Amino acid sequence: MKARSDELQMFVSVIECGSISAAAEQGGQTPSAISRSLSRLEAKLGTTLINRTTRRMDLTEEGRFFFERAKAILQQMDELEERLSLHRQTPSGRLRINAAAPFMLHAIVPWVGEFRQLYPDIQLELNTDDLIIDLLEQSTDIAIRIGELADSSLHARSLGCSPLHVLASPAYLARRGTPRHVEELAGHSLLGFTQTETLNHWPLRHTEGDRLTIRPDLCASSGETLRHLALAGEGIACLSHFMTHEDLQAGRLQLVLAEANSGYRQPINAVYYRNSQLALRIQCFLDFIQHKLSIYAC
Incomplete structure (x- = not known):
C-alpha cells in the first residue's frame, strides 16, 4: 500500500509541531487519531519513522529521510495547485505569514475577515515570533518585520511605515x-x-x-x-x-x-526569498495589507 498525501501532511505536521498532541490541536483531531495514523503510515512503509516515549520523540534515520522528501512532495503539490489556480486567475492555497505578536494582533487580525471574504480559496496560517526567523526552516511564505532590515538574502517589499x-x-x-x-x-x-x-x-x-x-x-x-x-x-x-x-x-x-x-x-517590510517567484496568493495579500496599513502612516 502507498502513502497518501494526507498521511504525508500528518507526518510533517507532527515533526514541525514537535509533538503528536500539538499536531492534533493544529489539525483539529485527537492525539489518539494522529497516533493511529502515524502507526498505519509506518506499517505501510515497513519501517519506524519516529522513536516515541512518554517524554519525547526522535526521528529515526529513515524518518529524517522521509521527512525531507515528504516536505518536498507537499511543496510540489502546493505549487501544482497554485499553477492551476493561476490558470484560472483565482488565488488559492495555503499562505503562511509570520509577524511579531503586536503587529499580528493590531494590524493583521482586524482585517482577516475581509481578506477571507475576498479570497475564500486562500487558507491563512498566522504565526507570531518577535525574533528573526529562517523562512525556509519555518515554512513561511511572508515574514513582516518592523524596523531596518539587514539580511541581503531576502527580498523585501515596503508596506509603509x-x-x-x-x-x-x-x-x-x-x-x-x-x-x-x-x-x-x-x-x-x-x-x-x-x-x-x-x-x-x-x-x-x-x-x-x-x-x-x-x-x-x-x-x-x-x-x-x-x-x-x-x-x-x-x-x-x-x-x-x-x-x-x-x-x-x-x-x-x-x-x-x-x-x-x-x-x-518605523519601516514596515514584507520579506521573502529573493529567488522565489512571487505567487499570486502572496501578491494578493501584500496588495491588500499594504492598502490597509496606510491608515497607520499618519
Missing part, C-alpha cells in the same frame, strides 16, 4: 505629573525593551541629537506587554502608532512630549 509615539496613561500622568521637557524623563518610570537595544532609542530631540537612549526601569521583550504596562499606569513607553492609535483615540493613552518628537517612522 508607522510613527513612534512616547505615551502614558492618564492615571500615570495624574499621579506622577506630565513631563514638559525631555530632561524631566529622568524622574519618571520608563518602560523599555529587554533584547533589541535600538528599540530603547526614543525619537526625541534633545541637546545631543534627535534620538534619546533611555535606561528602562521596567523591561519586557514584547511591545504588546509594554502597551499593557502603559495602560496599567506603570510608566511611560515608546510604541508604534499601529498598536496604539485606538488607545489614543479612546483616551486610554496620551501623547507625552509630542512637541519634541523628531518624527521618525
Whole structure:
C-alpha cells in the first residue's frame, strides 16, 4: 500500500509541531487519531519513522529521510495547485505569514475577515515570533518585520511605515505629573525593551541629537506587554502608532512630549526569498495589507 498525501501532511505536521498532541490541536483531531495514523503510515512503509516515549520523540534515520522528501512532495503539490489556480486567475492555497505578536494582533487580525471574504480559496496560517526567523526552516511564505532590515538574502517589499509615539496613561500622568521637557524623563518610570537595544532609542530631540537612549526601569521583550504596562499606569513607553492609535483615540493613552518628537517612522517590510517567484496568493495579500496599513502612516 502507498502513502497518501494526507498521511504525508500528518507526518510533517507532527515533526514541525514537535509533538503528536500539538499536531492534533493544529489539525483539529485527537492525539489518539494522529497516533493511529502515524502507526498505519509506518506499517505501510515497513519501517519506524519516529522513536516515541512518554517524554519525547526522535526521528529515526529513515524518518529524517522521509521527512525531507515528504516536505518536498507537499511543496510540489502546493505549487501544482497554485499553477492551476493561476490558470484560472483565482488565488488559492495555503499562505503562511509570520509577524511579531503586536503587529499580528493590531494590524493583521482586524482585517482577516475581509481578506477571507475576498479570497475564500486562500487558507491563512498566522504565526507570531518577535525574533528573526529562517523562512525556509519555518515554512513561511511572508515574514513582516518592523524596523531596518539587514539580511541581503531576502527580498523585501515596503508596506509603509508607522510613527513612534512616547505615551502614558492618564492615571500615570495624574499621579506622577506630565513631563514638559525631555530632561524631566529622568524622574519618571520608563518602560523599555529587554533584547533589541535600538528599540530603547526614543525619537526625541534633545541637546545631543534627535534620538534619546533611555535606561528602562521596567523591561519586557514584547511591545504588546509594554502597551499593557502603559495602560496599567506603570510608566511611560515608546510604541508604534499601529498598536496604539485606538488607545489614543479612546483616551486610554496620551501623547507625552509630542512637541519634541523628531518624527521618525518605523519601516514596515514584507520579506521573502529573493529567488522565489512571487505567487499570486502572496501578491494578493501584500496588495491588500499594504492598502490597509496606510491608515497607520499618519
